[in-house]
Amino acid sequence: MKELYEILEVPGMLTQNEVEYLYRLGQINSGKGVIVEIGSWKGKSTISLARSSIAAGGEKVYAVDPHKPLAEEGYFEDTEAEFRKNIKEAGVEACVVPMVMTSEAAAKGWNQPIRLLWIDGDHRYEQVRQDFLLWEPHVIEGGIIAMHDTIRKKGPKRVLWESIFRSDRFQGISIVDNITAAKKVKRASVLGKLAKWLTIGFRAVYIAARKMRLPYAKPVGRWILRRLTT
Numbered sequence: 374m375k376e377l378y379e380i381l382e383v384p385g386m387l388t389q390n391e392v393e394y395l396y397r398l399g400q401i402n403s404g405k406g407v408i409v410e411i412g413s414w415k416g417k418s419t420i421s422l423a424r425s426s427i428a429a430g431g432e433k434v435y436a437v438d439p440h441k442p443l444a445e446e447g448y449f450e451d452t453e454a455e456f457r458k459n460i461k462e463a464g465v466e467a468c469v470v471p472m473v474m475t476s477e478a479a480a481k482g483w484n485q486p487i488r489l490l491w492i493d494g495d496h497r498y499e500q501v502r503q504d505f506l507l508w509e510p511h512v513i514e515g516g517i518i519a520m521h522d523t524i525r526k527k528g529p530k531r532v533l534w535e536s537i538f539r540s541d542r543f544q545g546i547s548i549v550d551n552i553t554a555a556k557k558v559k560r561a562s563v564l565g566k567l568a569k570w571l572t573i574g575f576r577a578v579y580i581a582a583r584k585m586r587l588p589y590a591k592p593v594g595r596w597i598l599r600r601l602t603t
């Protein structure tokens with residue numbers, strides 16, 4: 374799809390599979406809530422989500438990011454101007470609401486239902502946990518929570534395990550490269566739990582194989598996880 378290939382030219386950390394996957398997630402539950410993004414940087418994921426939302430029904434994407442340097446996480450520049458420029462050039466300005474502030478500040482007084490929550494902000498454990506705890510209550514039943522860096526970074530991995538994998542409120546786990554997404558439900562079904570633990574089991578094997586540097590562990594594991602879960 375031409376418009377998705379253009380997004381790959383925007384600086385950012387997402388793979389092509391991840392850009393395409395966010396585009397798919399952005400169309401689920403259209404009409405039932407907005408999309409919230411924690412961590413926009415220069416707008417790559419924002420553009421994928423906004424293009425997707427426009428194609429589905431046009432609900433806003435709230436893009437939360439202070440855009441300030443954060444040396445502890447490896448960000449040394451103010452990215453607000455470049456973010457706004459990229460959003461404008463991509464033609465999605467009208468669909469995006471930039472919230473130039475921290476996730477904590479943006480959550481104060483928030484009262485809109487969220488159909489997709491995308492967490493890709495500060496990856497340290499306490500901060501990811503806080504992002505999850507502040508925003509998850511606003512996600513509708515049947516809504517999706519997607520998190521980035523869930524294979525290689527300790528903070529998102531731990532929150533994923535504690536708050537999503539071990540919770541009966543989530544099923545339908547899907548893993549595309551470094552994104553893990555899950556559907557919020559009232560209570561996971563027996564089949565839902567079985568499928569979830571099968572996926573989690575395979576994910577554990579994949580991570581171990583990567584750590585052992587087994588040949589082809591990364592491409593083969595990623596391929597199987599995508600087939601298994603999406």
Ligand SMILES: C[S@@+](CC[C@H](N)C(=O)[O-])C[C@H]1O[C@@H](n2cnc3c(N)ncnc32)[C@H](O)[C@@H]1O
Binds near residue numbers: 386417439441476
């Ligand atoms: C990995 S980057 C986001 C990448 C972006 N999603 C993309 O696809 O290109 C992480 C971003 O999180 C932002 N960030 C750091 N702390 C934050 C906080 N407390 N609330 C919201 N965003 C935060 C940083 O400013 C940075 O731009």
